Amino acid sequence: MWKLLNERLPTDDVLCIMGFYLPSKCGFCNNLESLHHTLLKCEFSKAIWRFFEGLFDVHYAGDSYLQHYLSSWSINSGSTLLGVMHKLIIPPTMCWNLWKSRNKLKYEDIISTRQQVIAHVVADLKPCFPSFPREFS
Ligand SMILES: [Zn+2]
Numbered sequence: 001m002w003k004l005l006n007e008r009l010p011t012d013d014v015l016c017i018m019g020f021y022l023p024s025k026c027g028f029c030n031n032l033e034s035l036h037h038t039l040l041k042c043e044f045s046k047a048i049w050r051f052f053e054g055l056f057d058v059h060y061a062g063d064s065y066l067q068h069y070l071s072s073w074s075i076n077s078g079s080t081l082l083g084v085m086h087k088l089i090i091p092p093t094m095c096w097n098l099w100k101s102r103n104k105l106k107y108e109d110i111i112s113t114r115q116q117v118i119a120h121v122v123a124d125l126k127p128c129f130p131s132f133p134r135e136f137s
Contacts, residue, residue, distance in 0.1 A: 001092050005067060011035045027105035036066045039098050047114050089128060097121045
């Protein structure tokens, strides 16, 4: 998460800044790849975020800067169990699973569907919250 928040994950744009000149391509949609695009703005990622926003009643009307978006999950979340999930668990779990899907596609040519990524996020959240997502439906 530190690398993500400090924009140090090796996306194509970061590798270019480091001197590696590679063709930049988001594996999900073929646009130029950047951290913000791949984890937030890409239609593939957006659809997954929207699913969990709906599930957890998260509303975000700000800009599309990734760090701002991630912090929006903690706004009005309070100190309840759901609030703790909003702040500490769901956004990193989402980012981790999107990053894993990106890497599987980029390096192993394994395509993940949106439903598979959602299922992985739910599976990762279940050990902390055994009744998830039933209790939120
Ligand atoms: Zn994309």
